[in-house]
Amino acid sequence: xxxxxxxxxxxxxxxxxxxxxxxxxxxxxxxxxxxxxxxxxxxxxxxxxxxxxxxxxxxxxxxxxxxxxxxxxxxxxxxxxxxxxxxxxxxxxxxxxxxxxxxxxxxxxxxxxxxxxxxxxxxxxxxxxxxxxxxxxxxxxxxxxxxxxxxxxxxxxxxxxxxxxxxxxxxxxxxxxxxxxxxxxxxxxxxxxxxxxxxxxxxxxxxxxxxxxxxxxxxxxxxxxxxxxxxxxxxxxxxxxxxxxxxxxxxxxxxxxxxxxxxxxxxxxxxxxxxxxxxxxxxxxxxxxxxxxxxxxxxxxxxxxxxxxxxxxxxxxxxxxxxxxxxxxxxxxxxxxxxxxxxxxxxxxxxxxxxxxxxxxxxxxxxxxxxxxxxxxxxxxxxxxxxxxxxxxxxxxxxxxxxxxxxxxxxxxxxxxxxxxxxxxxxxxxxxxxxxxx
Amino acid sequence: xxxxxxxxxxxxxxxxxxxxxxxxxxxxxxxxxxxxxxxxxxxxxxxxxxxxxxxxxxxxxxxxxxxxxxxxxxxxxxxxxxxxxxxxxxxxxxxxxxxxxxxxxxxxxxxxxxxxxxxxxxxxxxxxxxxxxxxxxxxxxxxxxxxxxxxxxxxxxxxxxxxxxxxxxxxxxxxxxxxxxxxxxxxxxxxxxxxxxxxxxxxxxxxxxxxxxxxxxxxxxxxxxxxxxxxxxxxxxxxxxxxxxxxxxxxxxxxxxxxxxxxxxxxxxxxxxxxxxxxxxxxxxxxxxxxxxxxxxxxxxxxxxxxxxxxxxxxxxxxxxxxxxxxxxxxxxxxxxxxxxxxxxxxxxxxxxxxxxxxxxxxxxxxxxxxxxxxxxxxxxxxxxxxxxxxxxxxxxxxxxxxxxxxxxxxxxxxxxxxxxxxxxxxxxxxxxxxxxxxxxxxxxxxxxxxxxxxxxxxxxxxxxxxxxxxxxxxxxxxxxxxxxxxxxxxxxxxxxxxxxxxxxxxxxxxxxxxxxxx
Numbered sequence: 001x002x003x004x005x006x007x008x009x010x011x012x013x014x015x016x017x018x019x020x021x022x023x024x025x026x027x028x029x030x031x032x033x034x035x036x037x038x039x040x041x042x043x044x045x046x047x048x049x050x051x052x053x054x055x056x057x058x059x060x061x062x063x064x065x066x067x068x069x070x071x072x073x074x075x076x077x078x079x080x081x082x083x084x085x086x087x088x089x090x091x092x093x094x095x096x097x098x099x100x101x102x103x104x105x106x107x108x109x110x111x112x113x114x115x116x117x118x119x120x121x122x123x124x125x126x127x128x129x130x131x132x133x134x135x136x137x138x139x140x141x142x143x144x145x146x147x148x149x150x151x152x153x154x155x156x157x158x159x160x161x162x163x164x165x166x167x168x169x170x171x172x173x174x175x176x177x178x179x180x181x182x183x184x185x186x187x188x189x190x191x192x193x194x195x196x197x198x199x200x201x202x203x204x205x206x207x208x209x210x211x212x213x214x215x216x217x218x219x220x221x222x223x224x225x226x227x228x229x230x231x232x233x234x235x236x237x238x239x240x241x242x243x244x245x246x247x248x249x250x251x252x253x254x255x256x257x258x259x260x261x262x263x264x265x266x267x268x269x270x271x272x273x274x275x276x277x278x279x280x281x282x283x284x285x286x287x288x289x290x291x292x293x294x295x296x297x298x299x300x301x302x303x304x305x306x307x308x309x310x311x312x313x314x315x316x317x318x319x320x321x322x323x324x325x326x327x328x329x330x331x332x333x334x335x336x337x338x339x340x341x342x343x344x345x346x347x348x349x350x351x352x353x354x355x356x357x358x359x360x361x362x363x364x365x366x367x368x369x370x371x372x373x374x375x376x377x378x379x380x381x382x383x384x385x386x387x388x389x390x391x392x393x394x395x396x397x398x399x400x401x402x403x404x405x406x407x408x409x410x411x412x413x414x415x416x417x418x419x420x421x422x423x424x425x426x427x428x429x430x431x432x433x434x435x436x437x438x
Numbered sequence: 439x440x441x442x443x444x445x446x447x448x449x450x451x452x453x454x455x456x457x458x459x460x461x462x463x464x465x466x467x468x469x470x471x472x473x474x475x476x477x478x479x480x481x482x483x484x485x486x487x488x489x490x491x492x493x494x495x496x497x498x499x500x501x502x503x504x505x506x507x508x509x510x511x512x513x514x515x516x517x518x519x520x521x522x523x524x525x526x527x528x529x530x531x532x533x534x535x536x537x538x539x540x541x542x543x544x545x546x547x548x549x550x551x552x553x554x555x556x557x558x559x560x561x562x563x564x565x566x567x568x569x570x571x572x573x574x575x576x577x578x579x580x581x582x583x584x585x586x587x588x589x590x591x592x593x594x595x596x597x598x599x600x601x602x603x604x605x606x607x608x609x610x611x612x613x614x615x616x617x618x619x620x621x622x623x624x625x626x627x628x629x630x631x632x633x634x635x636x637x638x639x640x641x642x643x644x645x646x647x648x649x650x651x652x653x654x655x656x657x658x659x660x661x662x663x664x665x666x667x668x669x670x671x672x673x674x675x676x677x678x679x680x681x682x683x684x685x686x687x688x689x690x691x692x693x694x695x696x697x698x699x700x701x702x703x704x705x706x707x708x709x710x711x712x713x714x715x716x717x718x719x720x721x722x723x724x725x726x727x728x729x730x731x732x733x734x735x736x737x738x739x740x741x742x743x744x745x746x747x748x749x750x751x752x753x754x755x756x757x758x759x760x761x762x763x764x765x766x767x768x769x770x771x772x773x774x775x776x777x778x779x780x781x782x783x784x785x786x787x788x789x790x791x792x793x794x795x796x797x798x799x800x801x802x803x804x805x806x807x808x809x810x811x812x813x814x815x816x817x818x819x820x821x822x823x824x825x826x827x828x829x830x831x832x833x834x835x836x837x838x839x840x841x842x843x844x845x846x847x848x849x850x851x852x853x854x855x856x857x858x859x860x861x862x863x864x865x866x867x868x869x870x871x872x873x874x875x876x877x878x879x880x881x882x883x884x885x886x887x888x889x890x891x892x893x894x895x896x897x898x899x900x901x902x903x904x905x906x907x908x909x910x911x912x913x914x915x916x917x918x919x920x921x922x923x924x925x926x927x928x929x930x931x932x933x934x935x936x937x938x939x940x941x942x943x944x945x946x947x948x949x950x951x952x953x954x955x956x957x
Contacts, residue, residue, distance in 0.1 A: 289807060289808055289810075290806045290807060290808060291797055291798040291803045291806050291807075291808060292806055293808075294790070294797050294798075294808060297783075297786075298783050298786070298794065301783045301784070301785045301786065302779070302782070302783040302784065302785075304779050304780050305779065305780050305781060305782055305783050305794065306783070306794075307742060307762065307780075308740065308742060308762065308772070308774055308780045308781065308795075309762075309766075309794040309795035310761070310762045310763030310765075310766045310767075310795050311763070312761070312763070
């Protein structure tokens with residue numbers, strides 16, 4: 001209310017400034033970006049609630065459990081135990097598939113010597129779940145950054161999908177069509193992936209800057225264009241279809257274009273994961289430590305003041321979309337060069353849409369996106385084992401993701417459920433509603 | 439109905455927004471609540487309107503204690519409020535807005551539109567409001583929209599009407615109309631609580647003036663009290679309402695605007711062949727009723743709007759086609775009309791806003807790398823120099839009061855090397871203390887030899903600052919006058935009268951012959 005009453009005056013403000021570190025260190029900024037006060041509470045509760053809802057859904061669609069409930073009055077304890085076992089069992093399997101499986105450790109210690117254990121792959125078995133989580137997380141993080149970065153500049157990038165396809169096409173083509181020395185080839189392909197995505201991002205930015213076309217519309221439309229363009233490319237031998245293939249698949253890329261494994265051939269984790277982490281750190285640095293990032297953020301928060309301050313809003317739109325497209329393109333390159341090694345007409349999967357949920361869950365910040373990508377990556381890595389071990393369909397993962405994102409987009413729900421007091425800020429839900437006004 | 443507030447205290451954390459406030463409003467009285475921004479006026483009224491619950495104290499209506507849990511209770515008790523920002527649905531008609539929330543229905547359950555329209559017409563006639571019930575609100579000027587708000591309160595049978603800063607958005611003529619309406623309401627036995635920080639208005643309309651400062655009642659005065667006394671009460675120290683300044687010593691022409699025409703995308707012409715010059719060491723005051731092209735003129739000067747024809751030169755350098763950044767670099771300091779929209783990034787810190795247009799130049803950046811230490815130390819220095827009241831330079835600028843936000847903009851613009859200062863409505867919405875500060879800084883700039891262009895809709899401000907006055911009407915400059923010109927004459931020019939007689943200043947059709955200073 002009264003600034004005079006509440007402020008200690010300029011002299012003390014200046015003194016305080018001297019005592020404190022004048023700007024946040026990297027670690028401090030990292031902590032800030034993770035611990036956004038009330039926001040973090042909401043995210044944790046949303047994830048928790050997601051698991052509870054998923055567990056209930058799982059328990060009460062399981063035939064064994066339903067049968068036990070049918071005999072509820074004769075054996076009530078049995079019914080409840082069956083429900084609990086089903087729900088928890090699925091999550092335990094998921095955990096074992098994505099993070100850590102005790103059986104693999106037990107197996108490791110039963111080996112005669114450490115050397116033979118390593119040789120026979122028992123050590124890598126211990127780390128296999130974590131490796132899978134990172135592999136699954138890599139494209140999610142990169143594509144999530146492709147949505148989060150434009151969001152900081154006030155743009156809503158729905159087109160991670162098309163940009164990712166652009167990156168995949170270029171990376172794949174360079175991967176099988178060009179022969180280059182070992183080491184050079186993989187780098188050229190990764191750069192090609194960036195360029196392929198960046199070209200599409202640039203197109204969106206240029207359309208917005210020159211004609212005012214809203215990026216939400218153009219990116220959605222480009223998604224369709226690229227999906228069909230990909231099918232077209234893969235349908236003709238003289239384009240990108242593999243020789244003698246009858247399906248729409250590309251040739252397999254050369255070994256020299258593979259992203260190197262980080263911990264030997266038995267773990268799929270590869271350099272793509274490092275690229276994703278480096279991009280997140282790079283995005284943080286760009287946004288917070290450079291004049292370009294200052295312009296992006298100014299334009300995102302108040303474009304008219306940015307214009308008055310002499311910033312070229314249109315040029316920044318083009319630039320931010322170009323970089324974002326490049327990030328999505330890298331995501332595509334990481335999939336092709338890290339795990340898939342060839343392109344088919346469905347290689348783009350659901351990464352484009354998942355990118356939006358990852359960016360939302362990471363509240364548009366680079367390290368938030370990394371954490372969100374790891375969470376979703378873990379869910380995906382754990383899903384196959386869950387299905388194999390407990391019969392719970394992998395679709396359970398989508399239920400979890402949907403509930404989590406829904407609750408985060410509507411923080412009032414969480415506050416009501418857990419009787420939290422309303423936060424002062426808009427909460428994370430503001431991310432969604434504000435994005436569209438940009 | 440007699441309204442009495444007894445010992446109202448409202449705290450926000452450690453901040454006491456209202457400290458044991460006593461106030462009584464008699465029927466048929468206009469009670470003015472005078473105070474600077476942040477003095478606690480609005481908090482007090484929100485308590486009265488049921489938006490906030492007091493921590494201590496009670497509200498008495500006709501000597502009976504009441505509790506308002508929500509505005510609904512307050513409205514039921516006969517209290518109406520016209521907020522500073524109107525609560526109207528733009529695409530609805532006046533009648534629809536008035537009836538919103540208390541819709542009258544016929545027996546069939548359909549809306550009884552005719553009845554509402556009649557109510558509006560009847561009230562409109564009785565109080566001389568002249569509101570057409572079928573007009574769409576979005577097509578109405580601000581002054582009429584405000585009357586719609588008043589009608590809304592009256593339809594809900596308000597006997598105590600709270601007007602929160604009602605004149606902030608009005609032109610002088612609209613203010614006069616509002617005062618006429620207030621007097622009629624008063625004669626009808628209703629009481630009015632008039633919240634303002636404008637001394638002249640309070641003197642003109644109030645029966646009793648209560649002055650608030652930092653949450654406390656610091657005095658009650660009759661309307662005859664002098665402006666100086668009210669101002670000192672409000673601010674807590676002696677205030678100069680008009681900064682003292684010496685005669686200008688104009689130098690060479692710095693800013694030369696020749697035959698400037700500005701049109702918008704639809705082809706509508708906002709500035710029509712305006713020509714004027716501003717010399718080093720003089721203040722040119724651009725007077726005119728809001729909406730006559732002043733905003734567009736400033737935006738065109740800054741390169742934010744394309745120029746249809748004409749020329750803008752700064753020290754002989756043609757800037758007509760220059761980008762905003764080129765103009766800033768050429769030495770134009772700019773204080774935009776709407777500081778929150780165009781001057782500041784609200785969520786950014788004070789420090790970041792202090793370099794909003796210099797972040798890419800040394801010492802704040804080397805290459806593309808920001809130099810955060812330089813930005814922080816610059817902010818600390820500027821905050822001190824301009825006495826910006828903020829808890830920290832890292833605080834978001836949106837948390838500052840209007841006056842302090844304006845100081846941030848001034849500090850930023852004046853720290854840059856500049857030859858011209860273009861300030862549009864530089865003290866709009868500011869309290870007395872801040873106005874004094876801003877005016878002093880502007881005169882200081884003139885004395886340093888900067889060419890200053892002030893655009894203001896407030897005649898007081900034009901008279902306080904200008905060494906030469908230009909008047910704009912419908913995009914044209916209708917005349918130049920010395921600051922000694924009587925207000926009536928300016929009023930005529932502002933209403934579109936043109937220079938027929940060859941006065942001391944030539945007409946704008948002969949721009950080359952404009953003498954440097956008005957005196």
